[in-house]
Amino acid sequence: MSVNSTKPERKLAWVTGASAGIGRALALRLVRAGYSVVVTARSHEKLVELQQEAAGEGRITVLDGDVTDPDDMERVMAAIEYDHGHLALVVLNAGVALSVRGDDLHREAFETSFAVNVNGVVNCLLPAVAHMKAQGHGHIAIVSSAAGYGGLPTSAAYGASKAALINMAESLKFDLDRIGIRLQIICPGFVDTPGTARIRFPRPAMLSADEAADRIVAGLKSKRFEIAFPRHFAYAVKLMRLLPYGLYFGLLKWLTAGSAEAAGPAKRAGPGERRHQAV
Numbered sequence: 001m002s003v004n005s006t007k008p009e010r011k012l013a014w015v016t017g018a019s020a021g022i023g024r025a026l027a028l029r030l031v032r033a034g035y036s037v038v039v040t041a042r043s044h045e046k047l048v049e050l051q052q053e054a055a056g057e058g059r060i061t062v063l064d065g066d067v068t069d070p071d072d073m074e075r076v077m078a079a080i081e082y083d084h085g086h087l088a089l090v091v092l093n094a095g096v097a098l099s100v101r102g103d104d105l106h107r108e109a110f111e112t113s114f115a116v117n118v119n120g121v122v123n124c125l126l127p128a129v130a131h132m133k134a135q136g137h138g139h140i141a142i143v144s145s146a147a148g149y150g151g152l153p154t155s156a157a158y159g160a161s162k163a164a165l166i167n168m169a170e171s172l173k174f175d176l177d178r179i180g181i182r183l184q185i186i187c188p189g190f191v192d193t194p195g196t197a198r199i200r201f202p203r204p205a206m207l208s209a210d211e212a213a214d215r216i217v218a219g220l221k222s223k224r225f226e227i228a229f230p231r232h233f234a235y236a237v238k239l240m241r242l243l244p245y246g247l248y249f250g251l252l253k254w255l256t257a258g259s260a261e262a263a264g265p266a267k268r269a270g271p272g273e274r275r276h277q278a279v
């Protein structure tokens with residue numbers, strides 16, 4: 001694996017969704033770990049701010065792009081090939097956290113969650129895998145969530161999109177292993193980021209974005225397929241998933257009792273207001 005590299009030349013990493021939160025913190029950590037980093041998101045100004053913050057420590061290249069646009073992602077990959085040659089690591093982190101309630105279903109939450117969180121990953125995977133297959137090696141990490149382990153209140157769109165990523169990664173691993181591409185899935189618990197700042201229910205075992213980035217960099221160095229953190233939180237959610245449904249639903253109802261989003265009356269978000277989802 002490349003994070004430990006002792007070679008003098010800097011390897012290249014590409015991080016999507018690097019304008020804020022986990023992606024931003026991770027891009028800075030990767031620079032400090034010895035990578036040159038290409039950062040992608042839609043907010044150009046924020047990416048340039050990140051680039052300036054990293055100046056002096058290493059090289060960050062800004063390539064704006066919307067992960068829901070396959071042409072944009074092909075263009076980013078072509079620019080990487082042209083400017084840098086070899087891509088060692090891709091972290092597919094861009095995502096949206098939209099909540100939806102069964103008594104207030106709205107199409108947009110499902111369409112956006114799958115467009116960004118699932119198809120956005122596919123739009124990056126296609127050119128990245130083609131590039132890494134041609135060079136004979138590479139390392140890809142996909143950011144899912146502990147919400148992908150099982151159904152949680154208000155998580156029908158977000159959780160389903162993250163579950164799809166876990167299944168997708170498990171499936172792809174068989175073939176990517178054979179062509180020398182290492183694949184990992186990243187499943188964070190709660191992380192304090194702009195994307196989750198407006199969540200109104202308790203977020204147990206929450207980490208800062210910097211702590212999350214540290215866990216991810218350590219996980220990228222490991223041989224594990226899954227990078228799940230905080231460990232005790234991930235194990236607890238996984239263990240809950242093994243319970244019979246009666247106990248699973250009962251326990252979740254008890255744990256989320258008093259949560260405005262999960263238990264209160266359905267309230268539609270106003271225009272432009274984002275609905276935020278746990279983990």
Ligand SMILES: NC(=O)c1ccc[n+]([C@@H]2O[C@H](COP(=O)([O-])OP(=O)(O)OC[C@H]3O[C@@H](n4cnc5c(N)ncnc54)[C@H](OP(=O)(O)O)[C@@H]3O)[C@@H](O)[C@H]2O)c1
Nearest residue numbers: 017019020021022041042043066067094095145191193195
């Ligand atoms: N925070 C948590 O508690 C938590 C827990 C588990 C998993 N995760 C996952 O971790 C990842 C990062 O989460 P976060 O909390 O750091 O989110 P965040 O603070 O909301 O940041 C999301 C990032 O994704 C980018 N993004 C969103 N839509 C995009 C699009 N269409 N094209 C390109 N970039 C796009 C945003 O940039 P622009 O808006 O500038 O495009 C931003 O850089 C997500 O996949 C999330 O599901 C988060």
